[in-house]
Amino acid sequence: MENNEGFMRALKCRECGREYPLTATHVCEFDFGPLEVVYDYDRIKTSLTREALQSRPKSMWRFRELLPVANDPTVGLQVGCTPLVKADRLAKRLGIRELWVKNDTVNYPTLSFKDRVVSVALSRAKELGFTTVACASTGNLANSVAANAASAGLKAYVFIPSDLEQGKIINSLIYGANVIAIKGHYDEVNRLCAEIAGKFGWAFVNVNMRPYYAEGSKSMGYEIIEQLGWKVPKHTVVCMASGSLLTKIQKSYQEFIKLGLVADTEYRIYGAQATGCSPISTAQKAGLDFFKPVKPNTIAKSLAIGTPADGFYALRAMKETSGCAEDVTDDEIREGIRLLAESEGIFAETAGGVTVGVAKKLIASGKISSNDSAVLCVTGNGLKTMDAINGSVGHPREIKPSLREFEALVGNEGKLAGQKDREAVN
């Protein structure tokens, strides 16, 4: 069927399969099931080939056929294609043969994977004629909506819990967005936004624009496969808040296999949560296919969603791929942040500490074999959550500008190191 919706065909309910037109709507009228974009894969197959990709720009939009916009994107053209870092030193620390870090701490422009979903949501919002965009956010999404709306000339309202890290609040305000802080946790912000979205005619990226928005996460998975030299990684560890990213990573692998872009090899997807907000991980460990909502209490505020909308599908994705979930305490999160920083020079936010901490546990328990290769999805930048580690990274050693004081401070330790270096050079 010909339409003017690019490679999209319709929106479809994930529960009952009823189809809907490609408008700003996210819920099935019959069972409240989430709507998802359906594509014309036959047409995509002839257009999206490895050869075609060779001449495309280094951004997530190189996979444009699988991203839900009708025409060429207009927002976030530079987003994505972040480094996939071969993390040899971290691999050694965690005790695994090979390890890769998909480093979205340096995504453009707001240093988190949320730029991926927002560039899709805002490009689609503009196509549908919206001039005001909004979101409910634990921080990173608010930053990204604010920045991308500014560059696209859209008006933005972002809703956040009032207790967020300073860095995340300032990173929304600077772009001139209307920042509304709600006295409550994210699930309460979410509930309010659902009600606001029903009343105001805005493009709420994670409410009425959700079917388009969520698809942007797939680009992370496509990039991993391409950067690994057209291989699906055997193990992928992904942090979970609502669980959406994990389900979209699975979908990206499935789509590339279906399109014949990559061989159909076995892969497992693992979900990482903070113990202080672990409804999905708790359910997975108990062998349940549904979760019980919780009230979050963790330093990983970007993952602090007690009622995860995609929790059910995340549980299913882990089950289907024979993966599993694990969670880590606040101390383990801080340790994970340090491990990644000290061994790879990557400063991740708390969610990254969750992913590293969980990977460490999964490798130690043998759930991920130490002879294998794994990819860790690190989704946000540590400069935004410095409050969480302030006080646990030590302090600079302070001296007067005097050689004597320096020698007294560093003494033999420094001289010995220098001597070794000179010997090595000679």
Add this chain to the structure above:
Amino acid sequence: MMKKVRIPTPLRKLTNNEEVVEVNAATIGEAITELQSRYPGIKERLVDDQGEVRRFVNVYVNEEDIRFLQNQQTPLKEGDEISIIPAIAGG
């Protein structure tokens, strides 16, 4: 003993576009039954074949998720406000 129920957009076709309707019910379960008697078809949208609230439907009484209260047995009192909200993506 009136309680307010805020009707979400996807269900307003059934309530003649009413955004807020009032019920007399003493519990959430009764409120759903009462809504059904006035707006036939609304119950099956909210609960599954086993009578459980559907997994993508969140119900709140005065801003608290009923799963933290007594689910469908959650008692209602004069002036309570009930919200019915679809699950939302992360952020």
